[in-house]
Amino acid sequence: MKILLITPAADPEKRTNKGLMMPQLALYILQGLTPKRHEVEIIEEETEDIDLETECDLVAISCMTANAPRAYELCHEFKKRGKTVVIGGVHPTILPDEATRHADCVVVGEAEGVWEKLLFDFESGHLQERYHEPTPDLAKYVPKDYSRIIKRRLFKLIPIMTTRGCPYNCDFCCVTNVFGKTIRHIPVENVVRDIKESGAKNFLFLDDNIIGHAKYAKELFTAIKPLKIKWVGQASVTLLNKNPELMKLAVESGCKVLFLGVESVSEEQMKSMQKASKGLDELKQALKNIKKAGILIHASMVFGFDSDTKEIFEETLKFLKKTKVSTVSLNVLTPYPGTKTYSDLKEQGRLISEDWQFYDHNTCVFQPKNMSPEELQAGKLYVRQKFYKRMSVFNRLWANLHNPIIYLAMNMGHIKQTRVEAARFSKLQEKIFNAPKAQKLVEQKEEVVLPK
Ligand code: B12
Ligand code: SF4
Incomplete structure (x- = not known):
């Protein structure tokens, strides 16, 4: 399946200088944790446009508080187009109930120990509303494609x-x-x-x-x-x-x-x-x-x-x-x-x-x-x-x-x-x-x- 990994801009009208914007590590970790049989596309809205019509099976969005409103807007746009949306990051971790009102699934806390299970559940039609791994194992090497x-x-x-x-x-x-x-x-x-x-x-x-x-x-x-x-x-x-x-x-x-x-x-x-x-x-x-x-x-x-x-x-x-x-x-x-x-x-x-x-x-x-x-x-x-x-x-x-x-x-x-x-x-x-x-x-x- 194809997965879109997105980090929204706080304000898509006023984006940061394309070359200078710091890449978001979480997306590269999620990509590294994804089994190789899946296709992954990373989109960082501060530096590139999001095509809402992109063909994909799952949309995963990462956000902090400042870009949460835009993240929620994207959740609704993708859901309108029949896509399943997962949200995670600092803000959904702190306010998971709020995030649940916008996305199909909320990941609380870190992705390690959660992401692979979530993908497996989604593929088998059993995606849960919430995932949380309280003691993620950081010892496993996650390869990253930079x-x-x-x-x-x-x-x-x-x-x-x-x-x-x-x-x-x-x-x-x-x-x-x-x-x-x-x-x-x-x-x-x-x-x-x-x-x-x-x-x-x-x-x-x-x-x-x-x-x-x-x-x-x-x-x-x-x-x-x-x-x-x-x-x-x-x-x-x-x-x-x-x-x-x-x-x-x-x-x-x-x-x-x-x-x-x-x-x-x-x-x-x-x-x-x-x-x-x-x-x-x-x-x-x-x-x-x-x-x-x-x-x-x-x-x-x-x-x-x-x-x-x-x-x-x-x-x-x-x-x-x-x-x-x-x-x-x-x-x-x-x-x-x-x-x-x-x-x-x-x-x-x-x-x-x-x-x-x-x-x-x-x-x-x-x-x-x-x-x-x-x-x-x-x-x-x-x-x-x-x-x-x-x-x-x-x-x-x-x-x-x-x-x-x-x-x-x-x-x-x-x-x-x-x-x-x-x-x-x-x-x-x-x-x-x-x-x-x-x-x-x-x-x-x-x-x-x-x-x-
Ligand atoms: C590097 C950094 C930046 C960089 C890069 C940001 C970016 N795009 O990642 C820059 C300098 C651009 C930046 C900007 C800002 N930042 Co900043 N930043 C950080 C910092 C130091 C590290 C972030 C990071 O990469 N962590 C490592 C990764 C691995 O952690 P993570 O992103 O949380 O991801 C893990 C989990 O949350 C989860 N996860 C995350 N997303 C998703 C998505 C899915 C689908 C799933 C399953 C899991 C998942 O899995 C990941 C791995 O376990 C943190 C402090 C911190 N300790 O995290 C502050 C922090 C995140 N930033 C913060 C703030 C406030 C900002 C700014 C508003 C500040 C400003 N005025 O510029 C802006 C907002 C930018 C925006 N787009 O809205 C606050 C967030 C507070 C909040 N509630 O939102 C933090 C926590 C700092 C703090 N001490 O307050 N930031
Ligand atoms: S709690 Fe830790 S990371 Fe946050 S401001 Fe204090 S020293 Fe820095």
């Missing part, structure tokens, strides 16, 4: 995930709900095999914290060092700073850029986050050490915590300029369903929209404590515009000379994105901040408003 990424993508960055699960369970994050509290590892030899079989040289480790388990990280870095690859990953600032030997090994194994969840420069907020460093001075020193080791830093900041006042924007800008990080993601606190942040804000009647398309780290969908949603959105844009001013990029270059080409390429991408964000700001004002719907939603505390 050739379409190598053919189509500009940077040919191959996604790899070595671990699942996170012990921290931060209030605003849903990773622990999806993958659990215990860190589970893919055997190092399977990661090495993935790298070798891909034939690529540039990799993106998707792990939430590549050094979360120091012993495993050491084993991994030692094993990939001889492969002479370049990689980008995410890590905890504090843990990395505490382990200079591991930091050195990371660099020797090809680490060029690290995404670091700094989240907030507010001392009050830092104290409340389990994974954060002890204070601003420790954080500054840690960033300095990481840069000194030869790693470019992409910091991730979040605005909108209850401790944030309007001063947070200038304070953050000052911090970013002082530490001279290479690039930064400036996010709005987003109350993803299933998180403590969501249930707290919902209980307090502070959600101004439950239209999932706006749950994207970029849009203020709640009433902040010390400012208006619009002020939060404007403040975030202000920091972005100042940080990515050409002069600011030039001033930071001297502190990032260990990798000037990557530094400039990353900054150019962000300068472009800043223009897109500025254009989006006025549209948001019309759509959610001043809309009467927003006020209505604040009043309807109990009822979840489903996306259209």
